Amino acid sequence: MTKKITPYRVLIAKPGLDGHDRGAKFIARALRDDGFEVIYTGIRRTPEEIAAAAIQEDVSAIGLSSLSGAHLRLFPAVVEALKKAHCHDIPVLGGGVIPDEDKEELKKAGISQVFTPGTPLEEILEAFRSACRNHRAEQP
């Protein structure tokens, strides 16, 4: 009998004051339909709250969404909060209305993947799959 692998757990969050959650909900649903267990924390969260929730839920990846232009400040802040808790092994992926020229800076700040408008859904799902796979492989 083949043993089914346990579903990957991911957290989808929206940091900051941006209330536009269409993108986050869309990705959350797409991940659910792809077999992920998605913890959605709703809008207007602080980076610290997101990090704390991700740690408690023992997720394998965090997805951040921002449509308001504050990503350069907020995405790295989540990585910092994880670092402070010694949990920066959890990969952080980000997406939203993000200009191409910001991608490099975000990656330098520790965001492992950045998705801009027009990224095919399958590419995003595959990025989450491989991030979770790698993270799980590293677990002792």
Added chain:
Amino acid sequence: METLLRGIRNNEPRAIARAITIVENNEHGSESILSSLDHKSVDASLVIGITGSPGVGKSTLTNALVSSLRSLGKRVGIIAVDPSSPLSGGALLGDRIRMMSHALDPDVVVRSMATRGRLGGLCSAAGAVVRVMASAGCSPVIIETVGVGQSEMDIVRLADITMMVMAPGLGDEIQAMKAGILEVADLLVVNKMDCRGAETLTMEMESVLREKDDALRRICQTKATDGYGVDRLIETIYELESLFRQKGEFMKRRQKSREIEVIERALEMLKPQLQETFRSEINKESNDPQKAAHELIARFYKKLSAEP
């Protein structure tokens, strides 16, 4: 493993979270975690089950309960169960949205859990998570779940005290007369007291209780969004707890839920072997499932006694 066990003892959030994952999935190391737990705190902790139809305010009420319990200085554990998709196996776990006001409080341990289609198995998984939380000093541990279907009923059985939340305007009058959760709930909570029909609903519930003439059941009224009635609800919960402990009901329930869990785990362990015996020996023979099942059990016993 050692570092993880030490982490659990030191109440490190990450270690507790890892331990919960391991026992939930029954991964390697699950047994050593469960046996290393502080059984005294597990026995002393109170497990509260909260259930009710979607939208009656379970998560909001849980959040309000946590606020009040925190002001009493309690360390609280919450297991929020949501259904998995039967098609993809995925799940959207959204109960945390209502509880984010406690996200930064280290003494509020929240864990979202998906049902993962494991009809019975959920009970043993949730039971293990309850023990990890209780051992980490959480009391009460709250299990929150949508109250439909057998698996939820089973989870509720894990709880020492079961709370059924309802709200006016959702057709609860007839629902209440149906068999099921209402019969096992110790506490009926009428939430959304500011809405029309709440008093009527309360009166209906009171008459339900009166019919049964049950001295161990209570009704509370709340409005979870502003915390109205929540302190009274907590008083009632603790009053019931001490009543149950006095009357020996508490230990009786613990033993019952332990029995359910043990049997469930045993069945889970037996399943693959039964399947194997079925496929290799029974499959082609009989058309009658009942007869085949008897035959399967007989063969299985024989196989067992043949083994040294």
